[in-house]
Amino acid sequence: MSATLLLPALLLDAALGEPKWLWDRFPHPAVLMGRAVGFMDKHLNHGPARKQMGILAMTLLALGAWVLGWLIAAIPDFGLLEIIAAAILLAQKSLVQHVRAVADALRMSVPAGRRSVAMIVGRDTATLNAPAISRAAIESAAENLSDGVIAPAFWFLLLGLPGLMLYKITNTADSMIGHRTPKYEQFGWAAARFDDLLNLAPARLTAALIAISHLQFDPAPILRDAPLHRSPNAGWPEAAMAVVLNTALSGPRSYDGKMQDFPWVWPAGTRTPGPTQIDSACNALWRSWALMLLAVAIIASI
Structure with missing residues (x-):
């Protein structure tokens, strides 16, 4: 059932993306999730037991998202609201637009x-x-x-809209409070760890989709370079993208004014990429999406 709903949701997101006219008038669900995380941060992130408060906050957010997803899915509308909700919470077209905008700007x-x-x-x-x-x-x-894209679709496929909602609130919480700073080291621990757990399989699936959609069937360079990344999950899609584009990624960069000496991912690739490589990355996004769409269609037909 989930696959038959995910298929039109993927197509709807790819066709419409994030309509500006709509989200200029109404708050996007991701914005509402951010407000919920901000509320927890404001009211629970204090005192000596910040780690425990962070666990409580993540538990309440997860339960709330799951119940909301379950309630929407329970409405007898033949899955229409689930399709719309899933399409809104997927981000394929908007991701490509934002990345391609960098190439266009860099050309100027x-x-x-x-x-x-x-x-x-x-x-x-x-x-x-x-x-x-x-x-x-x-x-x-x-x-x-x-x-x-891949992780939200993965959790929708496995657990329906409640699974997608659970993933999105966790990912939102991680992006807002899952930082290793004095303010969030303890309070954001649960959000960061739960996000790592939920992304464990999707990150590796994303790497496989990128590689297979480019006929890159040798996993050795990805298996070698993905663990070099500072993140337990982000290194997998990044390593796959680096290999198929033959572009060295990661490497030294600055955060908050402090230079970080991160290792290179796929160091044999070019270290002087430009707008052309960004365009190729956008093409890779669509190729990976198309392969996932095909897989979902096959599952839906079984």
Whole structure:
């Protein structure tokens, strides 16, 4: 049943993306989830037991998201609301648009590229040169393919709309409070660990989709380089993207004014990517999406 609902949801998201006219008038569900996380942060992130409060916050958020998803799915409308909700919470078309905008801006000037890439990455962008801007865009494309498309689809396929809602609130919480800073080291621990758990299978599935859709059947370089990444999950789609584009990714970068000496992923690839490689990454997003769509269609037909 979930596959038959996921198929039109994937197509609807790919066709419409994030209609600006709609979300200028109404708050996007992701925004509402962010407000819920912010409420927990404001009211529970204090006192000596911040780790326990963070566990409580993540539990309440997860339960709330699951129940809401269950209630929507229980409405007798032949799955129409589930399809619409899933389409809204998937992000294929909007991801491609944001990544391609970096390539278009970079073709105009490096400062324009910096402004565009700053909208999709968390690192310092003020001093990035053209190759660094391109790497940042490609890395964001790979990681967000997993977080914004494959993982939501995976959990919808397994657990229906409640599973998708559970994943999205967890991913939102991780992005807001799952940081290793004095404020969130303890309070955000549960969100970060739960997000790692929920992304364990989807991240590796994303790597497989990227590789197979490019006829890259040798897993050795991905298996070798993915663990080099600082994240237990993001390294998998990033390593696959690096291999199929023959572009070295990750490497040294600056966060909050401090240079971080991260290792290169696929160091044999070019270290001077440009807009052309970003365009290729966008094509890779669609190829991976198409392969996933085919897999979902096959499951739906069984």
